[in-house]
Amino acid sequence: MQSTDTIIALASGSTPAGVAVVRLSGDQAFAVLQALTGQALTGQSLPEPRRMVLRNVQDPRTGEVLDRALVVRFASPNSFTGEDVVELHLHGGPAIVAGVIAAILDQPGCRQAVEGEFTRRAFDHGQLDLTAVEGLSDLVRARTAAQRRQALSAAGGAAHRVIETWKDQLLRARALVETMIDFVDEDIPDDLLAGARNQVQGVRQEMATELGKAQAGFAVREGLHVAIVGAPNVGKSTLLNALAGREAAIVSSIAGTTRDVVQVTFDLGGHLVVVSDTAGIRETMDEIEAEGVLRARRAMAEADFCIEVRDLSEPASSSAAIVSPPIVSAEAAGVLFWNKADQHNGAPPSDGISGSAKSGVGVDRLRDLIAEQARRLAADGETAVIQRSRHQTAIAEAAAALALWDDPSLSEEILASALERAIASLGQVVGAVHVEHMLDIIFREFCIGK
């Protein structure tokens, strides 16, 4: 990847479309615009930066007009990438786009961009930090309103600002500690270390708050994970289909049909929800089914919300089969769903919801409970600094380094090195400190043209 190349790609979606945007970035971008708009011949000057103008776009090799289009240029450093950038807003016809791209690729110094290369250049030129890059990647993929709000906040630099503030405070604390180290024999005020301690304490508190919001951050970005669990044949797969509103899982009256975890993703009132239908939990000799049971336990452990299904027509067998520890406990958010109420004539159970996955009775209430949990988590999750495990790991490392400050016996040198480590961990989050491999993974998430 040579940053001196001028890169070009279709930045908009597939053709045909109303408009297609071709984007160029690099040293040759303006020269290419000049060649395409025939300005050498007509004597027209380049448009003013950031001002869109209507021009004929022609093939410089033949002079053939390929389209009449809106063009705009952005002069370095005031562009998305920080380089000279040109955007051609063409009519979205496949022959137009193909012709224009071929003409541009024929120009010296121009080549097709790879995935995420525009954004990579923006990062390399300091236009964006890594959390904003990730926010942009999420923004392009956002499927729900909550994901969009979360991604927009990260792309706008909200996480970056919080982390930079933490770094500043830690740098200030380090300056105080270093003053004490340097002037150990001289008369320095006693409260210097107390001042540093206050700075560190404040940052630690905010880090703890953000670490506490991490699960909410994940729930918005990846979706709220809901696990449907229970004994075989109680109606879990039927319930998944009822919740998702389509035939997503195999429903059968033979116990042990669902051997894997079936996941269905849908938008519930603006929140992404991922519901897992799991294998029935019971001790089993069947190897494949045993693996299914393992996966069911994992789905439960990772869930933000659990629905335990029991058969109201056979309450004893359906609850006895469930292995301890109890699935829906006080600390984990969840609900008990007494299914097959249509086959039950007695009084309704005192706990949970009763209904029928088959007829849909009670399913709306279940949906409301899930939506409520999604809303609760979204309140924190949309503004959470921690939205990926990468952030969680680095911030937890920083917090662990700062925890050394609790030990009053440690020397100033050790306290200073703890600050150093915490600052380095925060540097990883924003990308000030990074390894190439990690960047490759992040930029590969992008599509070509972004």
Ligand code: GDP
């Ligand atoms: P799973 O093993 O827990 O996934 O259970 P399934 O969803 O495969 O359902 C097992 C059997 O119970 C099937 O024959 C379903 O049609 C039936 N079933 C599911 N829900 C209801 C219900 O609400 N009422 C009645 N009467 N039968 C149901």
Ligand code: MG
């Ligand atoms: Mg099933």
